Amino acid sequence: MPGTNYFKPRGVPLTTLEEVNLTVDEFEAIRLADLEGLYQEESAKKMEISRQTFANIVNSAHKKVAEAIVKVKALRIEGGVYKMAEMRKFSCYDCKHEWDIPYGTGRPQKCPQCESKNIHRAQEDRSYARAGRGRGRCARHW
Ligand SMILES: [Zn+2]
Numbered sequence: 001m002p003g004t005n006y007f008k009p010r011g012v013p014l015t016t017l018e019e020v021n022l023t024v025d026e027f028e029a030i031r032l033a034d035l036e037g038l039y040q041e042e043s044a045k046k047m048e049i050s051r052q053t054f055a056n057i058v059n060s061a062h063k064k065v066a067e068a069i070v071k072v073k074a075l076r077i078e079g080g081v082y083k084m085a086e087m088r089k090f091s092c093y094d095c096k097h098e099w100d101i102p103y104g105t106g107r108p109q110k111c112p113q114c115e116s117k118n119i120h121r122a123q124e125d126r127s128y129a130r131a132g133r134g135r136g137r138c139a140r141h142w
Contacts, residue, residue, distance in 0.1 A: 007068070007075040018073045026061035027077045033058050089122035098122060 005027075008017065025047065032043035033054075044054035068075040087100040092111035099112060110117050 029058040
């Protein structure tokens with residue numbers, strides 16, 4: 001989750017500064033394709049979109065980043081269609097500590113606070129979703 005990031009060229013007054021808006025999915029596409037060096041197939045799978053859609057997003061992202069650099073514009077990373085990783089919530093019977101871990105990282109062995117093994121999965125899961133694609137994902141139980 002990049003949050004709102006803002007990159008501003010040095011020495012350009014705000015009044016004359018133009019802005020390019022990179023969406024969060026474009027940001028993620030660049031991260032997967034360019035930074036992690038994944039193939040488009042894999043990147044598309046990770047973002048749960050088609051390869052063609054991924055290609056469009058990454059092309060658009062490249063163009064925007066290039067525009068910001070070449071034309072000395074600010075780059076704002078914000079918005080777009082994305083879904084946060086779903087989190088599982090755990091709590092500790094002993095110290096009542098509660099914490100979240102993302103799906104796919106395995107069950108915690110002990111409480112990170114008091115190291116008790118007397119932990120359980122909390123009832124309510126927190127899942128963050130913003131401007132989702134309206135596609136539900138089955139809750140994974142174990
Ligand atoms: Zn504890």
